[in-house]
Structure formats: C-alpha cells, structure tokens
Amino acid sequence: MISPIDLQYMPSSLTAISLAGPHLRLNIPGISNLFRFIARHIHTAILFTWTxxxxxxxxxxxxxxxxxxxxxxxxxxxxxxxxxxxxxxxxxxxxxxxxxxxxxxxxxxxxxxxxxxxxxxxxxxxxxxxxxxxxxxxxxxxxxxxxxxxxxxxxxxxxxxxxxxxxxxxxxxxxxxxxxxxxxxxxxxxxxxxxxxxxxxxxxxxxxxxxxxxxxxDFPDVEGDKAAGRVTLPIYAPELSRVFTLLIIPLWSAGLSWYWGVGWVTKVATVLLGCLVGVRYYAWRTPKSDRRSYLIFNVWLGAMSILPLHARFGVFAF
Structure with missing residues (x-):
C-alpha cells in the first residue's frame, strides 16, 4: 500500500543502490528515504491498532x-x-x-x-x-x-x-x-x-x-456511534445501561473470586476494584469521565484475567 505522500520517497530509494563496475555504491540519502518510507507504514499499522x-x-x-x-x-x-x-x-x-x-x-x-x-x-x-x-x-x-x-x-x-x-x-x-x-x-x-x-x-x-x-x-463513544448510525446499549437505554454496569461488574468480581477459590484479601481487593469501576460509570457521565472509567475497567478486566492462575499454582491464596 503506497500513498501519494510516500511516492515522493520512492525514486531516490529505488536508486539508492547502484553498480559502478565491480563495486556496490550506496547512496546514503536514498537509504534514509527508504527507511522513512518503511517507518511511515509501520507507524500507520500501529495507528490502526492503537486504541x-x-x-x-x-x-x-x-x-x-x-x-x-x-x-x-x-x-x-x-x-x-x-x-x-x-x-x-x-x-x-x-x-x-x-x-x-x-x-x-x-x-x-x-x-x-x-x-x-x-x-x-x-x-x-x-x-x-x-x-x-x-x-x-x-x-x-x-x-x-x-x-x-x-x-x-x-x-x-x-x-x-x-x-x-x-x-x-x-x-x-x-x-x-x-x-x-x-x-x-x-x-x-x-x-x-x-x-x-x-x-x-x-x-x-x-x-x-x-x-x-x-x-x-461504548459509553465514551456515544457521539461517534450516533454519527455512524449504531445503536449501542448506552444509546438505546442510557439509564438502564448505567445501572446494569453498576451492578454487574462487582457481581462478576465476587463470582469469579469465589469460583477460582482465591484468598480473602484477593477477594476483597477484586470486589472493591469492581465497585470502583461500577460506581464511576454510574456517577460520572461526561465523555472525559467515561474515557477514564474505561481505562480503569481495563485494569479490572486484566485482574479478572489472571485469576485462573490460582487454579494452577495457588498464587492468590492470601
């Protein structure tokens, strides 16, 4: 995939390596442009996946x-x-x-x-x-x-x-x-x-x-979803979605802690983290607050993801 912006780099890049008799001659500025050409596409790929x-x-x-x-x-x-x-x-x-x-x-x-x-x-x-x-x-x-x-x-x-x-x-x-x-x-x-x-x-x-x-x-993306014609739960049921999130995240924290058999300190910590996420989504409803809540939600999700480790090695017995 080559964009018009990238094409300006190509002539010098393609002629960066030339033969002079038996010797290979390198055009350093051309190599530099080639690296910039490659770096731009790597940057583009990272931007696709950044969020x-x-x-x-x-x-x-x-x-x-x-x-x-x-x-x-x-x-x-x-x-x-x-x-x-x-x-x-x-x-x-x-x-x-x-x-x-x-x-x-x-x-x-x-x-x-x-x-x-x-x-x-x-x-x-x-x-x-x-x-x-x-x-x-x-x-x-x-x-x-x-x-x-x-x-x-x-x-x-x-x-x-x-x-x-x-x-x-x-x-x-x-x-x-x-x-x-x-x-x-x-x-x-x-x-x-x-x-x-x-x-x-x-x-x-x-x-x-x-x-x-x-x-x-979906909470931080309500305006964009409306522009795209999507109907997400926060758009379809704004209040119900907040109440449901307030309740379901602490319940998952308690349920997974119980199922994987972790110790009481870990149980209390995961439930408190779940309560923090749920309360944030319910009480703070601006786009900026929702974006911050989503960051904390992903911390909570990571915490839930490591609980199965206890079933293998008993690492959360405390």
Whole structure:
C-alpha cells in the first residue's frame, strides 16, 4: 500500500543502490528515504491498532499467560505476533466502514487523517485476510487456521451485515471475537496446542463476562456511534445501561473470586476494584469521565484475567 505522500520517497530509494563496475555504491540519502518510507507504514499499522492495545492486546496476552500458562519467551512472542496481526486485520476492516465515526471520535486514525485512502484500505483489508489465514495454516495447522477463519467471518458479520448497529448483534460479535483471540493465545502460549479443563472454563467465563460488560467501551463513544448510525446499549437505554454496569461488574468480581477459590484479601481487593469501576460509570457521565472509567475497567478486566492462575499454582491464596 503506497500513498501519494510516500511516492515522493520512492525514486531516490529505488536508486539508492547502484553498480559502478565491480563495486556496490550506496547512496546514503536514498537509504534514509527508504527507511522513512518503511517507518511511515509501520507507524500507520500501529495507528490502526492503537486504541486496542489496552482493550484487547494486553488483556488477551495477560489472559493467555495466566491460563495456558505461558511456557517460554518463544511461545509468548509467537502468540503476541499472532494477536497483533489479527488485531490489525479486525481494525482495518472496522475502520474501513467507520470513517464517519472516526472523524468525530478519533480523527488521527489512518483513514480520516489521510494516511490511506478508501481504495488503499480495501486492498489492505483483503491482504490482511489472506496473510492471517496463510500465517495460521502454515505455522500452526488447521486448528488455528479455523480460529482465524472464524474471526474473519465474525468481522465480516460485524462490519458488512449490520450487526454492529444492533446492541445484541454487536455483543455477540464481540464475545466471539474475544473468545477467538483467547483461544489462540492459550493454545500458542501453552506447552501444546490443546485445552485442559481450566483453559476451557476460563475461556467460557471470559466470553460471558465480555458479553455482559462490553457496553463499558461504548459509553465514551456515544457521539461517534450516533454519527455512524449504531445503536449501542448506552444509546438505546442510557439509564438502564448505567445501572446494569453498576451492578454487574462487582457481581462478576465476587463470582469469579469465589469460583477460582482465591484468598480473602484477593477477594476483597477484586470486589472493591469492581465497585470502583461500577460506581464511576454510574456517577460520572461526561465523555472525559467515561474515557477514564474505561481505562480503569481495563485494569479490572486484566485482574479478572489472571485469576485462573490460582487454579494452577495457588498464587492468590492470601
């Protein structure tokens, strides 16, 4: 994917290396422009995924490390790369169909900022699908490839079939997306590509948790969702969604602490953190407050993600 801005770098970059008799001659300014050309595209890829490092990449990575548990640095790096590539796949697809929303909420993203145009993002979208399917099949086999394919189909349903505009449809897509990421993370970080009982239960509980709390990410984006024609729970039921969030997050804290059998200090700490998140969403309702509440929500989500570690090693007995 080459934008018009990048084309100005290409002539000098392509002629940066030339032959003079038997000797190779380097044009240093041309090499510099080539590095700038590459760096720009890396920066663009990072911008596509920037808002989801704290919401998907880090929580999924923590969940995989705790649930598998992670076997080595090599397993961790492979899983992180898989997660990031598939996160890029999802975000390119989402942002290709949400330009109007991003113009309101996140004008720095590549499409509204003009780093890519509409035709380029469509090409990138197809390229990422082919790359991720091939990556999973070639390196990890049919089982992980099917996880990728499921994620591709979910993303298509979310962006192209209109499920993003329905509170229930959006939640179902989100739960399947999270479960897909978590399944791959656990399988790639573990000692073998298989689930045990702890992993299966942890993924099921996590998916249900996401389904019932996903509105937490919608509160800060109400104006953008309205601009995109989406009907999220905070738009459809503003007061009910606040009350539900106030209650469900502390309940999940208590329920997961009890299920995984952690000690009383850990139970009290997780419940207090859940109460803090719930009360913030209910009591402070400005966009700025909601964005801060969402950051704390992701801290809470990370805390819930590591509780299965107790089932393996008893690390939260205190």
């Amino acid at each position: 989801d490092y704290k919401t998907i990449f880090l929580p999924i990575t923590v969940f995989g490390c705790a649930t598998a548990p992670v076997q080595s640095i090599g397993h961790l790096l492979q899983a992180c790369l898989w997660i990031w590539l598939h996160l890029l796949l999802c975000n390119v697809s989402n942002q290709a169909s949400s330009k109007s929303e991003d113009l309101v909420n996140r004008p720095w993203r590549p499409l509204p900022a003009g780093r890519v145009n509409d035709s380029q993002i469509k090409i990138l979208r197809v390229t990422m699908i082919g790359l991720c399917i091939s990556w999973s099949l070639a390196l990890y086999g049919v089982e992980i490839m099917l996880v990728t394919l499921g994620l591709v189909l979910t993303t298509y349903a979310y962006d192209e079939m209109g499920l993003a505009r329905s509170p229930v449809g959006k939640n179902f897509c989100n739960i399947w997306g999270y479960v897909s990421f978590e399944t791959a993370a656990v399988r790639l970080m573990g000692s073998e590509l298989s689930f045990d009982h702890v992993a299966r239960v942890a993924v099921c509980l996590s998916g249900t948790l996401i389904f019932s709390t996903i509105q937490a990410q």
